[in-house]
Amino acid sequence: MSLIVSAGRLGSFFTFSANAYAVSFFHSFYAALWLGALAGGLALFGGIAYLAAHKFASKVDAYVISSSSGETEQPLTISGLGHAVKALPLSFWFATIASLAFYGCIFPFQSTATSLIERMFPVDGDGSSSLVSEDHAAFVVSLLPLSSLILSPF
Numbered sequence: 001m002s003l004i005v006s007a008g009r010l011g012s013f014f015t016f017s018a019n020a021y022a023v024s025f026f027h028s029f030y031a032a033l034w035l036g037a038l039a040g041g042l043a044l045f046g047g048i049a050y051l052a053a054h055k056f057a058s059k060v061d062a063y064v065i066s067s068s069s070g071e072t073e074q075p076l077t078i079s080g081l082g083h084a085v086k087a088l089p090l091s092f093w094f095a096t097i098a099s100l101a102f103y104g105c106i107f108p109f110q111s112t113a114t115s116l117i118e119r120m121f122p123v124d125g126d127g128s129s130s131l132v133s134e135d136h137a138a139f140v141v142s143l144l145p146l147s148s149l150i151l152s153p154f
Contacts, residue, residue: 009149016110016142106144113141 026032117137 005152006149009145012110012145013142013149016114016138016145110141110144114138117141 026035114137117140
């Protein structure tokens with residue numbers, strides 16, 4: 001699970017830090033947009049292929065595996081899922097609430113943080129030119145997911 005979270009944080013870092021470099025590399029916003037659309041299409045294709053492979057594997061493995069005691073496994077039901085959720089420790093719920101509060105406060109800020117940083121540090125008093133370039137402001141915003149990737153325990 002921690003590798004999945006780390007990959008997500010690394011993706012957030014690249015999202016904020018690589019946008020300006022992609023536009024300057026492709027010399028056009030539209031070429032970078034097409035690259036993003038291609039990457040999204042590949043991700044969608046990979047998800048569909050994974051789903052098809054999972055469905056195929058579940059059809060192949062459709063029989064019920066007996067446990068070592070000879071009892072068969074019970075199918076997952078809603079009531080069984082409710083009992084499993086109730087059995088989770090209190091520390092899990094504290095970590096869940098802390099994560100929801102953290103990401104609920106951080107993600108809305110990240111969408112406007114680049115322009116906010118540019119406007120907070122103007123060269124002129126009227127805010128017409130910026131001391132911090134858009135590339136540097138985006139890099140500063142990308143440091144949050146990068147630091148959480150490095151500093152959070154696996």
